[in-house]
Amino acid sequence: MPDDIDNEKRALRADLRERRQILSDAARDAAGAGVRAQLDALLESTGATSISCFLSTSTEPSTREFLNGALERGIRVLLPITRADGLLDWAVATADGDIAEGLFGLPEPVGEVLGPIAVNDVDLLIIPAAAIDHTGMRLGWGRGYFDKTLGSMERCPPVYAVIYDSEYVETVPADVHDQPVTGVVTPTQTFTFATQSL
Template identity: 75%
Template sequence: MTDGIADAKRALRAELRERRQQRSDAARTAAAEGVKAQLDALVASVGARSISCFLSAPTEPGTHEFVADAVRRGIRVLLPVTRADGLLDWVVADPDGDITEGLFGMPEPVGEVLSPLAVNDVDLLIVPAAAVDGTGMRLGWGRGYFDKTLGSMEHCPPVYAVVFDSELVDEVPRDLHDQPVTGVVTPTRTVVLAPHRR
């Protein structure tokens, strides 16, 4: 990664992080309700029976209620667990399961840990992001976990990043290892941005 790209990513992440921290609790609650409605509709339109998602941090668009409700409806949901080697293990979501703090302070599930290969069987990937641009390029938070995961999948299903409405932007700085997403889910809409890879 060139210094210019790295600096641009750092600056944009800092701006987005600050904006997220300034949202009120009421705005976050409303966003979580909107995201759940959009994700429910997306899962139904894809006909997904097995998905991956993530447990949102307090400043992210909320996913906890969506995950719990999807499991109650019989959908198999895999949740990521960070590893020190930069890969993701997976745990099958359980609405009554415990949540702990992962390597970087993010909420992660407690349960039987499955290998990074477990995600190869899902029908839909729902991933976190700081921002996504109109071509489907995703800006993550800089640790590369989801870029590695997406880049290693032989048959990648549709991938949707969850962001706030203002985080669908014209352009994000990109590097060679950065992986595109199929679309974005915001509290008010679901937008297809790029054809998903097979």
């Protein structure tokens, strides 16, 4: 059975990855602007003063403009750094901070590294996803970093995943270790799952 789920996940990820790669620059720009507006409104409604957020890749809905705006408003932002052991370290984002290629070719901050428990102090987590289903279950990209992080937090604050509108789907294949999210942010909407408690 786990093999069936793994195969389903692989197939869905491949399809989603391909769809992302064929998006036009105009569609990407529009998605980035929409995501920024949605995330700005989410910050406002939650009153968060300390957040974690990922640095988007070229095919993800962009979080870069949102991050710059959050820093200008004095929000403390932690950015994830992948480790070989499957855990995430964190670094405090700065307006002029350097970005380098981390494990798996992902953009990651350069600077003082904080350990995995640093994220326990944030008010809101903004994480990447391949897809989110209507129950709040998240399909990640298969490395398990965010599932491990969410699963190990003593007191998990609200967690919102950023995806394109078409990636908010009826259902995603899930294993026991997969973690749900509090809500989803797309370029056109923010949706909070009423029954979700992490």
